[in-house]
Amino acid sequence: MSEKSLGKKLGLFKILIIAKKAGRVTRKYPFEKPLVTDEFRGKIEIDEKECIGCGACANACPPNALKLIKGENTFILQYFIGRCIYCWRCIDVCPTNAIKGTREFELATPDLNDLYESVVHDVIKCRECSKPIMTVKAKDYIISKVSVSENYIDLDPDCRKKHFLSSIEKRFSGGIE
Amino acid sequence: MNNDYIEKVITELKARGASDISVSHDTIFVSVESDKLRSLVEYIHNELDCYFRTCGGCDERPINGFFALYHIFGDDKHGLNIVVKTYASSDDPKFPTIVDIVPAADWCEMEAHDLLGFEFTGRRQYRLVLPPNWPKGLYPLRKEVPYNIRPKPSTSGEQISKPTNIAAIPIGPYHPALHEPEYFELYIEGEKVVDVKYRGFHVHRGIEKLGETRMTYQQINFLAERICGICGFVHSTCYCQAVEKAARIDVPERALFIRSIVLEVERIHSHLLWVGVAAHLLGYDTGFMHTWRIREPVMVLAELLTGSRKTYGINLIGGVRRDIDESKKKKALEFLDIVEREFKTLADTLLSIPQIKKRLKETGILPKEDARKLSVVGPVARASGLDRDVRRDLPYAAYKYVDFNVPVYDEGDNMARLLVRVDEVFESIKILRQLLDQIPKGPIIAEDITIPEERMAVSLTEAPRGENVHFVITGRGKPYRWKVRAPSYQNIPALKIMLNGVQLADAPITIASIDPCFSCTDRILVIRDNGEKYWLKLTHPRGGSSCPRSL
Numbered sequence: 017m018s019e020k021s022l023g024k025k026l027g028l029f030k031i032l033i034i035a036k037k038a039g040r041v042t043r044k045y046p047f048e049k050p051l052v053t054d055e056f057r058g059k060i061e062i063d064e065k066e067c068i069g070c071g072a073c074a075n076a077c078p079p080n081a082l083k084l085i086k087g088e089n090t091f092i093l094q095y096f097i098g099r100c101i102y103c104w105r106c107i108d109v110c111p112t113n114a115i116k117g118t119r120e121f122e123l124a125t126p127d128l129n130d131l132y133e134s135v136v137h138d139v140i141k142c143r144e145c146s147k148p149i150m151t152v153k154a155k156d157y158i159i160s161k162v163s164v165s166e167n168y169i170d171l172d173p174d175c176r177k178k179h180f181l182s183s184i185e186k187r188f189s190g191g192i193e
Numbered sequence: 194m195n196n197d198y199i200e201k202v203i204t205e206l207k208a209r210g211a212s213d214i215s216v217s218h219d220t221i222f223v224s225v226e227s228d229k230l231r232s233l234v235e236y237i238h239n240e241l242d243c244y245f246r247t248c249g250g251c252d253e254r255p256i257n258g259f260f261a262l263y264h265i266f267g268d269d270k271h272g273l274n275i276v277v278k279t280y281a282s283s284d285d286p287k288f289p290t291i292v293d294i295v296p297a298a299d300w301c302e303m304e305a306h307d308l309l310g311f312e313f314t315g316r317r318q319y320r321l322v323l324p325p326n327w328p329k330g331l332y333p334l335r336k337e338v339p340y341n342i343r344p345k346p347s348t349s350g351e352q353i354s355k356p357t358n359i360a361a362i363p364i365g366p367y368h369p370a371l372h373e374p375e376y377f378e379l380y381i382e383g384e385k386v387v388d389v390k391y392r393g394f395h396v397h398r399g400i401e402k403l404g405e406t407r408m409t410y411q412q413i414n415f416l417a418e419r420i421c422g423i424c425g426f427v428h429s430t431c432y433c434q435a436v437e438k439a440a441r442i443d444v445p446e447r448a449l450f451i452r453s454i455v456l457e458v459e460r461i462h463s464h465l466l467w468v469g470v471a472a473h474l475l476g477y478d479t480g481f482m483h484t485w486r487i488r489e490p491v492m493v494l495a496e497l498l499t500g501s502r503k504t505y506g507i508n509l510i511g512g513v514r515r516d517i518d519e520s521k522k523k524k525a526l527e528f529l530d531i532v533e534r535e536f537k538t539l540a541d542t543l544l545s546i547p548q549i550k551k552r553l554k555e556t557g558i559l560p561k562e563d564a565r566k567l568s569v570v571g572p573v574a575r576a577s578g579l580d581r582d583v584r585r586d587l588p589y590a591a592y593k594y595v596d597f598n599v600p601v602y603d604e605g606d607n608m609a610r611l612l613v614r615v616d617e618v619f620e621s622i623k624i625l626r627q628l629l630d631q632i633p634k635g636p637i638i639a640e641d642i643t644i645p646e647e648r649m650a651v652s653l654t655e656a657p658r659g660e661n662v663h664f665v666i667t668g669r670g671k672p673y674r675w676k677v678r679a680p681s682y683q684n685i686p687a688l689k690i691m692l693n694g695v696q697l698a699d700a701p702i703t704i705a706s707i708d709p710c711f712s713c714t715d716r717i718l719v720i721r722d723n724g725e726k727y728w729l730k731l732t733h734p735r736g737g738s739s740c741p742r743s744l
Contacts, residue, residue, distance in 0.1 A: 028546040057500040078415040103415055103506040
């Protein structure tokens with residue numbers, strides 16, 4: 017008897033043929049390789065050498081998993097995997113390609129600290145008000161792109177404004193206060 | 194689009210007091226004085242025969258010193274949206290209610306009442322969206338309220354159930370099938386359901402506020418995708434379409450095709466999920482297991498195309514982030530063949546089981562007239578003889594390039610809703626084959642996007658559960674107002690008619706038959722009562738006993 021006519025006779029028991037054909041579909045994960053495809057988006061990895069601490073990724077990150085924490089002497093780029101939604105927007109926006117995507121997703125851990133990754137950056141300070149402006153690496157990166165910026169990059173934006181205004185003032189007043 | 198028709202409508206609207214009329218794309222925007230609102234709405238709803246999509250309030254005091262209310266209507270026959278704007282003074286935001294003309298406006302009026310402190314004259318007002326212990330007089334969607342405010346809870350007077358003479362069966366707050374928080378109380382006499390009480394909104398997450406304060410335009414795509422765990426891509430597509438429409442951004446065609454492809458993949462997975470759940474609820478777990486086995490290649494396909502099984506995260510304003518190359522296309526076509534073949538056999542088997550047929554046929558009936566009155570959407574509408582589908586009526590993404598049928602059944606019972614979804618799986622496969630075949634070459638995202646301030650747009654998408662509405666007013670760096678309406682919001686009220694007189698054992702499958710998505714709905718809100726017409730009423734969440742006239 018052909019399978020088709022058999023199926024007709026069986027009616028609702030056709031499910032037996034379906035089940036026989038499908039066989040066992042349960043996989044032996046985690047004792048075999050994970051079942052994700054090559055396209056899968058998992059956890060990200062930040063290359064400390066390449067990262068310049070500009071904060072572009074922190075601006076783009078929808079759930080605030082990436083944060084640029086600005087301190088007096090250091091800027092810290094912090095990645096908290098617990099908040100990450102694996103959208104890889106940070107990879108799209110990173111100017112130096114310091115962030116790489118991986119296929120890792122088995123991230124459960126009993127220790128919350130395992131879910132934090134940080135990159136620490138030294139900062140440059142304003143030569144007048146000594147407020148931290150940006151990371152040393154970001155400064156070097158900007159100068160490599162726009163060499164003329166070397167003249168004013170070590171000034172805080174507020175101090176830069178003051179400089180600009182006073183230079184205009186000088187020009188119009190002839191230097192007399 | 195029919196320009197003569199638009200002209201005619203505009204003349205009629207003008208005669209009824211509408212001013213500031215502008216037409217943009219498929220939407221007519223009008224303003225009206227609040228004393229003329231009711232007559233204008235009556236004309237649009239009753240004479241133009243428009244569906245009511247939703248309404249949303251907006252705090253426009255920083256812009257023009259007024260509060261504003263937007264009523265959004267839809268003319269599916271002519272592919273039009275009509276947005277009616279009404280102003281109210283900043284110190285006393287009062288609006289006339291339209292709920293007696295348009296019963297569907299009940300929930301969104303109460304949402305504006307809760308979130309913006311609007312008063313609606315001529316109706317009973319009650320708290321709906323906010324939790325019962327949220328303090329009075331604090332309106333989270335007003336612009337001066339910070340998004341992260343954590344007020345001290347006030348005491349709640351809410352009583353979930355009151356003792357009655359009729360037996361009450363609680364279902365929830367965890368749904369037996371869908372594992373989402375909502376609460377039904379079924380009142381039964383013998384084995385028959387005679388009354389239903391519904392209490393939702395347990396997961397109101399305030400995402401509109403978040404989108405208007407903390408996020409940027411491109412970040413909201415990912416937030417919108419998380420409105421729903423099953424059909425999230427529909428929401429992110431609807432959101433970016435709204436912004437793209439408002440900012441008049443030309444999206445590359447290839448991106449539109451990719452959006453449509455992913456949307457259809459999502460529809461197949463959603464419908465297969467539902468068929469599995471339905472089989473499970475009917476006690477046919479073998480069918481459940483096999484449906485989900487067949488669904489697995491669809492999930493793998495989604496991951497292959499987007500990078501994730503769910504929450505695909507590929508939508509951006511202006512286009513998409515992942516391209517579909519030839520190898521993926523080939524793989525997709527292979528998967529579609531497998532799914533089509535296997536699901537055909539399984540669906541035939543499922544529908545040949547006498548017990549399943551008996552449980553589904555003539556249970557949970559929603560007659561066509563009631564369906565029209567309640568403006569239900571999606572498979573629920575199509576199973577009750579309403580021929581409406583946004584993909585065909587107001588085509589978006591790449592749907593205008595493909596041929597497909599919209600399955601419509603007249604029975605309005607649980608069986609019809611199952612059949613609509615089964616048919617739609619095969620229609621989606623048909624659409625996918627055409628899209629994959631026709632996909633044009635080119636870029637996948639628009640370059641240099643600028644989004645001007647204070648523009649408005651309404652965008653629609655057909656989710657697996659029905660029509661989705663996103664309304665956006667643009668602002669600086671982020672939307673000034675972002676309003677979302679999910680499909681289950683329109684469909685849940687129909688449950689009270691479907692559950693009228695069903696056997697208690699059929700209640701779970703009847704509730705599940707609208708494929709309700711409570712997370713979607715609760716971000717907005719629920720509850721509606723259609724007046725004295727039906728003896729079976731969804732009772733008011735805080736009122737306890739059956740409310741005779743909540744609108």
